Amino acid sequence: xxxxxxxxxxxxxxxxxxxxxxxxxxxxxxxxxxxxxxxxxxxxxxxxxxxxxxxxxxxxxxxxxxxxxxxxxxxxxxxxxxxxxxxxxxxxxxxxxxxxxxxxxxxxxxxxxxxxxxxxxxxxxxxxxx
Numbered sequence: 001x002x003x004x005x006x007x008x009x010x011x012x013x014x015x016x017x018x019x020x021x022x023x024x025x026x027x028x029x030x031x032x033x034x035x036x037x038x039x040x041x042x043x044x045x046x047x048x049x050x051x052x053x054x055x056x057x058x059x060x061x062x063x064x065x066x067x068x069x070x071x072x073x074x075x076x077x078x079x080x081x082x083x084x085x086x087x088x089x090x091x092x093x094x095x096x097x098x099x100x101x102x103x104x105x106x107x108x109x110x111x112x113x114x115x116x117x118x119x120x121x122x123x124x125x126x127x128x129x130x
Contacts, residue, residue, distance in 0.1 A: 001051065004083065030062065030063050030064035030124065031060045031061060031062050031063070031064075032060070032067055032077075032081060032110045032112075032117055032120040032121060032124065033058050033059070033060055033061075033117070033120070034058060034059045034060075034061055034081055034084040034085050034088060034113050034116075034117045035056060035057065035059070035060065035088065035113060035116065036056060036057065036085075036088060036092055036109050036113050037059060044111035055095075055101070056092075057091055057092055057095070058088060059085075059087060059088045060084075060085040061077070061080045061081055061084045062080075063076075063077050063080065063124060064092050067128075068124060068129065069123050069128055069129055069130035071076055073128075074125055077121060077124070077125075081114055081117050081121060082110070082114055083110075084113075084117075085110040085111075085113035085114045085117070086110050089109035089110045089113060092109065093109075109123075
């Protein structure tokens, strides 16, 4: 009887712990950094010897709460990365207008930011799927 109770207790602990496995626990830092693939530059004067100020922004995307072994989890992660790219690019445009600052790289900011984050996304998926 004692062995059966121990086995039952062990089985209950495994069942109860299972949902926690897919959730982020305090201290988990599963993140992807999304940043526009360029900086904006501003010359402080017309003197070529004066330094150029450069600026960029980034957004951190957390994914510790997602199960990247599933298509739904991967889709959610991709959505978060796209949302972060849209947000950071909008913020770049708001803080550093083209009239004052010159983008160091042309092109669609959000698409380029997503493309730059793709290796991080692929690595996270591969790590999860082992």
